[in-house]
Amino acid sequence: MRIVCAPSGIVSYSRPNQGIMDIHQGGFSHLSLDMQHCCSGQELENFRAKEEELKGERRQEEQLEAWQREKRISVLEDSSKIGRRFQKLASVGKENGITFPIARAPYLLRDTKRVDLEEVLLELHKACIRYCASVGGESIVIRPLFSGVEYGKEWEANRKYYLQLAPVAAESQVTVLLENQCQNRNGHMIRGMCSDAGLAAQWIDYLNKEAREQLAAEGREIHGDCFGFCMDVGVCNLCGQDMHEFAVTLDSRLKAVVLRDSDGQQEGAMLPFTCVSQGQPKTDWLSLIRGLRQIHFDGDLILEIQDTVECFSPLLRPMLMSLAKQVGEYFRWQIEIERALKKYSSIVLFGAGNMCRNFLKCYGEQYPPLFTCDNNEERWGTIFCGLEVKPPKALLSLPPDCGIFICNIYYREIEKQLREMGIESVEFFNDEYMPSFHFDRVKGV
């Protein structure tokens, strides 16, 4: 699983040095390529419309001139210019050992008025796929068509569109990822294209099947699937969706996840765990982590935190980027929580309370601990949830390939204690995002 940073709000494309430095020093080595930068939603909205509008009003000659100057560099007129927009970013990134494994293609505004841009988008998206491949990208998020698509004809319109992209994707060895969308209903965000995970899964399966057939008929070489899915957590949150269900339904089709926090009412891109109310998160991270863990998610985790970044002083950004990376790593650790357990031939727990009980409920059968430890000497020699509770000194006689998992929130304090005892194989366990929970808590332990 790769932890990827979305550069929006952090990196200036015209002067990328400092932003890349902050990202790199924060510990990231992967950036997503936001191709909105070469053609924003607003630029698409104005395409060949603003010129006409301005021409009609002679008083605005200056504006028209400015518009034409801007237009001269529009990638919509000449898609070969895409590379020029990202030249500095790609070069500074390369110098810092940053890779661009995933890109996001330009897209229309959610409340776009344009229903006539399908052909323009198609050419632009083909060029974006090629550019993505040229910088070593493996996948690109291309949102489904929605504007001007008749109700009930969504599949037909998108099938035709995506299949036109398939030959370019196959040739470039780039996977096109569809993404769940919301729609603006008079100011209220409701579910849009591909927000029904069951339907989205069907779309991807059909697209892959048809693309394979199409490419085989043309005698082209096929490298894996042309299509996959990117789950935008921010959209799921806006639409109040059960993210466990969402992830599990998409299963192996899920190749990327956009991690962003928000209040669930308005679009937002905040650092996960920062949008909270009364000590509870506004985003249901429990469902998300459970879902990604269940499907053994191994794709790209993209941290999109533009809003948080822009509210932090540039002076604080290096620290923020470091925290963001740690948050990404935390997600990875939670999703792959069993990976640490599999490292050892045997395990022992430290802690004889609710976390120990939760471990045993969810993982005790598959990874049975030899015993558990506790610093409370009154508990030594007792049995807790079927495990013998031993004093910490019992850890000294363990074989070297036995892992000690701290099941107590005083992680660092206990880790220090164990390290001072000369114990090396110390791991943390955490029960905040367990696959299931007991209905009660044991008191007085």
Next chain:
Amino acid sequence: MIEIGIQTKNIVKDEEPRQGFFQMAQAGFTCGDFSLNAYLTNLSLYRQEKNDFFDQSEEELERFFTPHREGAREAGIRIHQMHMPYPCYVPNGSMELNDYLWHVVAPKSMKICAFFQCRYMVIHGFKLARNLGSEEKEWAETERFLQSLAPMAKELGITMCIENIYTQSGGHIVEGPCCNGRKAAERIDRMNDQYGAEVLGFCFDTGHGNLVGLDVEAFLSQLGHRLKVLHIHDNDGVGDLHQLPFTFTKTRENRASTDWDGFIRGLRRIGFDKVLSFETAPVLTAFPEKMKGETLKFIGKLGTWMAEEIACR
């Protein structure tokens, strides 16, 4: 022909039920959604408190509700649907309380439903995904509960209706049980096939759908004929306010932020021909008491308008 209904809470009072039913009739309603849940409220259940209302024998309960039934009959109000007290299972509740809800409240509610000659009983699914780990496991428990009532439902000619409900994280509402239309349709069909009768159907709640941004038209299309009952009300997309349809706007254009067009198109698409039932009890306490009659009439007019729109082909 589509009829118009409203929940009885805040209209029908136990001291003089007849009066409330006449008030409903005068406002243009022909159907009632009997608020049985008002006799054992969710607030008390979540506090793990129960009263002794359902401790009464079936005969005592029938005696208690006879004035209600007669009052409705005299006023020309048909009890089309009823709401079972909820939650039917209190997560982290005592075993005693949950046994009582399952083995006493639920079957007695079904008997009361039959006593009113009411065809549809709305039942909330269990909210257990957090504890059990998935919606599938949560549904398995709800289904166990429904299966225990299904033989009685068949015998009494009642269709139990599962409803799209929600849960929350940090005050942000997210989908809870029965928010997947495709799954709901499959589950309803499976259970009805098993019993050879319509023991299970669906109650679509517009407000809950709005809170979790459902694509209403698609959802209703997935349900089709399985949709038996409606809870019509509106909110701001943030809280479950149970207000009048078309109340909430979010932009300067001041157009309704709830997808009422999709709701009407969806009902039209599936040929809905039952009752447009409003679950708008809070509206009646929000408006001044003296305006209650007029407020009720206005809700009735909204229903009539919707019925006309649905009938337009």
